[in-house]
Amino acid sequence: MNRNKRAPSEVHNDQRTAILAKSEALFAGRGFPSTSMNDVAEASGLSKATIYHYFSDKEELLQTIAETHVSRLLAVVKLVEREDYPPDERLRQLILGFMREYETAHDAHRVLTEDVRFLESGARAAILAKERKVVAAFANALAAIRPELRSAKLDKPLTMFLFGMINWMFTWVDAKGPLSYEDMAELVTDLFFGGFSQVHHGRQPGKENPK
Amino acid sequence: MNRNKRAPSEVHNDQRTAILAKSEALFAGRGFPSTSMNDVAEASGLSKATIYHYFSDKEELLQTIAETHVSRLLAVVKLVEREDYPPDERLRQLILGFMREYETAHDAHRVLTEDVRFLESGARAAILAKERKVVAAFANALAAIRPELRSAKLDKPLTMFLFGMINWMFTWVDAKGPLSYEDMAELVTDLFFGGFSQVHHGRQPGKENPK
DNA sequence: CCTACCGATCGGTAGG
DNA sequence: CCTACCGATCGGTAGG
Numbered sequence: 001m002n003r004n005k006r007a008p009s010e011v012h013n014d015q016r017t018a019i020l021a022k023s024e025a026l027f028a029g030r031g032f033p034s035t036s037m038n039d040v041a042e043a044s045g046l047s048k049a050t051i052y053h054y055f056s057d058k059e060e061l062l063q064t065i066a067e068t069h070v071s072r073l074l075a076v077v078k079l080v081e082r083e084d085y086p087p088d089e090r091l092r093q094l095i096l097g098f099m100r101e102y103e104t105a106h107d108a109h110r111v112l113t114e115d116v117r118f119l120e121s122g123a124r125a126a127i128l129a130k131e132r133k134v135v136a137a138f139a140n141a142l143a144a145i146r147p148e149l150r151s152a153k154l155d156k157p158l159t160m161f162l163f164g165m166i167n168w169m170f171t172w173v174d175a176k177g178p179l180s181y182e183d184m185a186e187l188v189t190d191l192f193f194g195g196f197s198q199v200h201h202g203r204q205p206g207k208e209n210p211k
Numbered sequence: 212m213n214r215n216k217r218a219p220s221e222v223h224n225d226q227r228t229a230i231l232a233k234s235e236a237l238f239a240g241r242g243f244p245s246t247s248m249n250d251v252a253e254a255s256g257l258s259k260a261t262i263y264h265y266f267s268d269k270e271e272l273l274q275t276i277a278e279t280h281v282s283r284l285l286a287v288v289k290l291v292e293r294e295d296y297p298p299d300e301r302l303r304q305l306i307l308g309f310m311r312e313y314e315t316a317h318d319a320h321r322v323l324t325e326d327v328r329f330l331e332s333g334a335r336a337a338i339l340a341k342e343r344k345v346v347a348a349f350a351n352a353l354a355a356i357r358p359e360l361r362s363a364k365l366d367k368p369l370t371m372f373l374f375g376m377i378n379w380m381f382t383w384v385d386a387k388g389p390l391s392y393e394d395m396a397e398l399v400t401d402l403f404f405g406g407f408s409q410v411h412h413g414r415q416p417g418k419e420n421p422k
Numbered sequence: 423c424c425t426a427c428c429g430a431t432c433g434g435t436a437g438g
Numbered sequence: 439c440c441t442a443c444c445g446a447t448c449g450g451t452a453g454g
Contacts, residue, residue, distance in 0.1 A: 031244060038451090038452085049454095052454070161379075165379075167379055168371070168375025187365070187368060194409025195402035195404075195405040198405025248434075260435080260444065
């Protein structure tokens with residue numbers, strides 16, 4: 001019934017979503033600068049002019065992909081924070097939530113971490129502001145578990161090491177490998193929890209070797 | 212004395228080294244695909260034709276930079292292995308050696324981790340083979356400390372998490388920040404040593420939830 | 423939603 | 439005849 005009479009906005013939306021999905025895969029695979037708008041058009045089965053009907057330029061594709069993904073990461077953070085877990089469980093849930101997001105949005109995550117630097121400064125700043133909120137949420141959970149780390153100003157660096165472990169995964173994780181993302185989440189969690197509890201908390205940045 | 216009579220090969224070598232240094236900085240800053248040979252020529256203060264006198268094409272620049280750097284990393288590995296440290300000290304020294312290399316070869320390291328994927332498959336394979344040797348050296352040191360990790364096939368994943376912490380640093384470390392690279396090396400070492408000793412060693416990949 | 427294009431710039435090479 | 443280069447421009451393709 002009404003098979004030939006979908007609302008135009010619905011078609012419009014499908015088309016737009018398809019273009020974004022194809023762009024995401026292309027950017028993740030060969031990088032933003034090496035992907036041409038002809039590549040995007042061909043992969044989408046549309047003319048280049050049609051792509052430009054939905055997006056004003058190549059950067060807008062990148063910006064939309066990055067913005068959508070970082071907003072989803074922020075949503076994961078807010079979902080966890082609403083649960084009122086004790087601090088250590090909050091950090092565990094943040095890690096688990098990110099690993100799950102990573103699994104379902106592998107390409108978008110890669111675009112976010114590798115290609116955002118090609119945005120002009122205004123658009124880039126907006127993305128980076130949201131990324132900073134995400135980092136702050138993790139650092140807060142860590143500081144709630146071990147407040148000495150914050151007074152020693154080690155909460156941010158340690159959080160960045162955690163993000164390094166997670167964000168670097170796309171370079172080596174084999175989806176068909178023996179380790180599932182749940183396994184990975186458990187490994188990262190054990191590694192990080194075991195690790196930060198060993199960091200000397202008497203230490204202060206730059207005051208290692210008092211002369 | 213003899214100020215006007217340098218050996219031609221010496222001039223040649225200086226010129227070549229200068230081109231590589233400029234390319235390295237440009238590739239690290241804006242990425243390989245976004246750097247033009249005109250950029251390289253301009254930064255080097257030479258004509259593009261002169262660049263092509265030293266290097267047959269753009270890829271050869273990238274290949275030389277990556278090859279030189281990964282060979283230097285392998286040299287660090289071999290230097291440490293020659294010392295016959297006990298296993299835990301060997302891993303400590305590997306981490307410290309890499310952090311020092313990272314400090315002095317920041318740009319080259321970034322090019323190695325981000326741009327090698329743009330090499331054609333033959334040249335890329337040669338680099339990746341050396342990278343695999345580096346990873347194996349770290350994994351071996353780890354397995355020598357805790358052999359159960361190897362039998363549980365967790366030595367490689369844990370090693371890759373360590374590389375994640377190190378390789379991700381270029382995205383957030385501020386050279387003028389309070390933490391020196393020596394501080395960073397100590398932090399990463401504490402974090403990793405504290406962490407892997409907490410990983411459940413009874414675990415086997417993919418056998419988490421036996422049905 | 424397409425064909426037909428543009429100004430500019432790409433990687434690479436000519437003659438001298 | 440060689441090396442170490444230069445100014446100018448090639449055939450194609452980029453984003454738009």
